[in-house]
Amino acid sequence: xxxxxxxxxxxxxxxxxxxxxxxxxxxxxxxxxxxxxxxxxxxxxxxxxxxxxxxxxxxxxxxxxxxxxxxxxxxxxxxxxxxxxxxxxxxxxxxxxxxxxxxxxxxxxxxxxxxxxxxxxxxxxxxxxxxxxxxxxxxxxxxxxxxxxxxxxxxxxxxxxxxxxxxx
Amino acid sequence: xxxxxxxxxxxxxxxxxxxxxxxxxxxxxxxxxxxxxxxxxxxxxxxxxxxxxxxxxxxxxxxxxxxxxxxxxxxxxxxxxxxxxxxxxxxxxxxxxxxxxxxxxxxxxxxxxxxxxxxxxxxxxxxxxxxxxxxxxxxxxxxxxxxxxxxxxxxxxxxxxxxxxxxxxxxxxxxxxxxxxxxxxxxxxxxxxxxxxxxxxxxxxxxxxxxxxxxxxxxxxxxxxxxxxxxxxxxxx
Numbered sequence: 432x433x434x435x436x437x438x439x440x441x442x443x444x445x446x447x448x449x450x451x452x453x454x455x456x457x458x459x460x461x462x463x464x465x466x467x468x469x470x471x472x473x474x475x476x477x478x479x480x481x482x483x484x485x486x487x488x489x490x491x492x493x494x495x496x497x498x499x500x501x502x503x504x505x506x507x508x509x510x511x512x513x514x515x516x517x518x519x520x521x522x523x524x525x526x527x528x529x530x531x532x533x534x535x536x537x538x539x540x541x542x543x544x545x546x547x548x549x550x551x552x553x554x555x556x557x558x559x560x561x562x563x564x565x566x567x568x569x570x571x572x573x574x575x576x577x578x579x580x581x582x583x584x585x586x587x588x589x590x591x592x593x594x595x596x597x598x599x
Numbered sequence: 600x601x602x603x604x605x606x607x608x609x610x611x612x613x614x615x616x617x618x619x620x621x622x623x624x625x626x627x628x629x630x631x632x633x634x635x636x637x638x639x640x641x642x643x644x645x646x647x648x649x650x651x652x653x654x655x656x657x658x659x660x661x662x663x664x665x666x667x668x669x670x671x672x673x674x675x676x677x678x679x680x681x682x683x684x685x686x687x688x689x690x691x692x693x694x695x696x697x698x699x700x701x702x703x704x705x706x707x708x709x710x711x712x713x714x715x716x717x718x719x720x721x722x723x724x725x726x727x728x729x730x731x732x733x734x735x736x737x738x739x740x741x742x743x744x745x746x747x748x749x750x751x752x753x754x755x756x757x758x759x760x761x762x763x764x765x766x767x768x769x770x771x772x773x774x775x776x777x778x779x780x781x782x783x784x785x786x787x788x789x790x791x792x793x794x795x796x797x798x799x800x801x802x803x804x805x806x807x808x809x810x811x812x813x814x815x816x817x818x819x820x821x822x823x824x825x826x827x828x829x830x831x832x833x834x835x836x
Contacts, residue, residue, distance in 0.1 A: 509727045509752055509770060510721055510751050510770065510772070511721070511722045511723075512719060512720065512721045512722075513719070513720040513721075513722075514714075514717065514719040514720075515717075515719075516716070516717050516718070517613060517716050517717070520615075520718065521614060530751075530770060532727075532751070532752035549621075552720075552722070553623070553624045556623050556708070556722060557624060557625065559708075559724050559727075560726045561707055561725060561726020561727060562623075562625065562626070562707055562708070562724055562726075576815050579818030579819060579822065580818050582818075583818055583821045583825055586822060586825040586826060587825055589829060590828055590829045593829070593832050593833065597832070597835070
């Protein structure tokens with residue numbers, strides 16, 4: 432139940448927290464004279480960032496002129512990194528980076544501006560490879576034996592009917 | 600002590616979390632540990648050398664001020680001040696870095712927290728671990744500490760030297776500055792082996808196909824007999 436609830440909260444994450452915009456602006460201001468140059472890509476990034484979490488994997492898309500979309504499945508995650516810079520900590524945000532076994536050392540997926548960073552990390556962790564032992568060899572469903580019995584009974588009835596008609 | 604006051608102020612100002620990070624959910628915590636105290640001294644060495652150089656420059660300038668006079672005395676004072684700032688700031692930052700470094704081993708995963716200004720927590724499951732290494736430089740040897748590198752698949756990006764940037768990269772957890780690297784390595788190895796044997800828990804891992812139950816086999820044989828009898832009935836006539 433709690434698992435479902437947390438999953439629902441995670442699936443609901445579609446956009447970064449609005450505090451990320453403030454953080455971007457502050458970060459751009461800190462670059463001083465470069466502010467007008469730095470702020471533009473940041474604004475584009477903030478307004479185009481989209482997250483998607485579903486039962487199988489997660490995706491991030493970003494960009495206006497140069498679009499980038501990535502999607503990875505949870506089982507292919509190699510490691511999860513939660514990083515929180517000083518400004519992020521002041522704003523109560525966190526960034527989660529996820530890596531797959533692909534060659535680059537850069538994170539394949541970066542989820543920025545998260546208020547629910549702890550919840551997301553815990554959720555991702557539970558979906559990671561090697562966290563669960565396999566559900567002890569899926570038992571044959573109890574239904575199949577009774578279905579077989581029904582087929583048998585049906586065939587018996589069919590034969591009985593045939594024998595009666597043909598007067599065997 | 601001055602340090603504890605500075606530490607308290609730094610923790611409040613930097614919004615540092617108190618205590619170790621939460622262990623990953625589920626799973627049993629096998630061990631929580633920190634870097635060795637010697638690691639602190641090892642890191643502080645750089646601070647002492649750095650501020651020592653600044654003090655030496657200040658000293659040279661003081662000598663010049665005595666011999667030649669003039670503006671040298673101001674420069675000497677400035678450098679001496681810089682040296683004090685570098686030493687105290689470096690000391691607090693390094694010691695905080697040491698105190699904020701945590702390693703958590705659970706039966707399935709490793710979590711490493713590091714950083715003061717930029718906080719980073721890495722989590723990796725043993726199912727993904729490819730290789731374990733112990734690294735020890737000459738200076739680390741003097742201090743009697745080592746790093747244990749836990750690599751996951753993917754490599755750390757080709758041409759880059761992993762030496763200094765190891766912890767900033769993915770695909771690796773670096774347990775830095777411990778005195779008992781072999782013990783930790785063996786502990787991780789043990790956990791690794793245990794969960795390799797038990798199955799990795801992949802959703803696509805179907806190594807134990809479900810055997811048909813006794814009951815099902817019996818029903819199937821009965822159906823076969825019934826179908827045969829049915830055919831016989833249809834063929835007579």
